[in-house]
Amino acid sequence: MRISPLLIKSSIQDSKVATISPTSKTATKKIINTIDPTKDLNILEYGPGTGALTIPLLKKISPESKILAIERNQRLYNHLSNVEDGRLKLIKGDVLNLPQILRGLNLREEFNIILSGIPFSFLPEAKAEKILEQTEKSLTREGKFIAYQFSPKLKSLLSTKFSSIQESKTLLNIPPLRIYVCQKNPKN
Known part of the structure; x- marks a missing residue:
């Protein structure tokens, strides 16, 4: 666990950046362990920040999997744009505009996995509900x-x-994290 100068600068200039420390390796591992890396996956990531989850995920997923990452903060977007991996498509934008972003990319695909590090507690409830509604519509049946x-x-x-909804916690993060794994139609 470490303090990130990039996140400090970003959070000072942008009140929607919710942390000064990247997601810990322990939390990242716990999140990645909820994903089957042997399958070819279509992944969407909201708010990848410094790439603390994105980069390790790229190391685990199959060669045919893809990640579409949407980052609204310019400084964090610039930082993450240095990642060279053909499976990662990084978009500068706001997840509130997800339908427009997907149309602009000519994507109609549904996603097997949607990851979110965006701070829902910082959002007005109407915006949080809108994001969750768009998320539900963008997931595959068992996503x-x-x-x-x-x-x-x-x-x-x-x-x-x-x-x-399965909830777990990891205390080895600054601050401690709650991890929610949600499905519309889980397999029995």
Whole structure:
């Protein structure tokens, strides 16, 4: 666990950047372990930040898997744009505009996995609900939405969109994280 000068600068200039420390290796491993890396996956990541999850995920997923990452903060976008991997498509934008972003990329695909590090507790409830509605529509039938948050407030909103929610915590993160793994139609 370490403090990131990049995240400090970003959070000072942008109140929507919720942390000064990248997601810890322990939390990253816990999140990645919820994903089957042997399958060819279509992954969407909201708010990849410094790439603390994106980069290790690229090392684990299959050669045919793809990650579309949407980052709204210019400084963090610039930092992550240095990652050279053909499976990563980085977009500068706001996830509130997800339908327009996907149309602009001429994508109609659904995603097997949607990851979110965006701070839902910083958002007005209407915006959080809009993001979750778009998320649910963008998942495959058995797709997973994995959100990692500092605040427990998200769980009640998640229960309005997903029939299965598994919650875990990792204390080895600054601050400690809650990890929610959600599915619309989980396999029995």
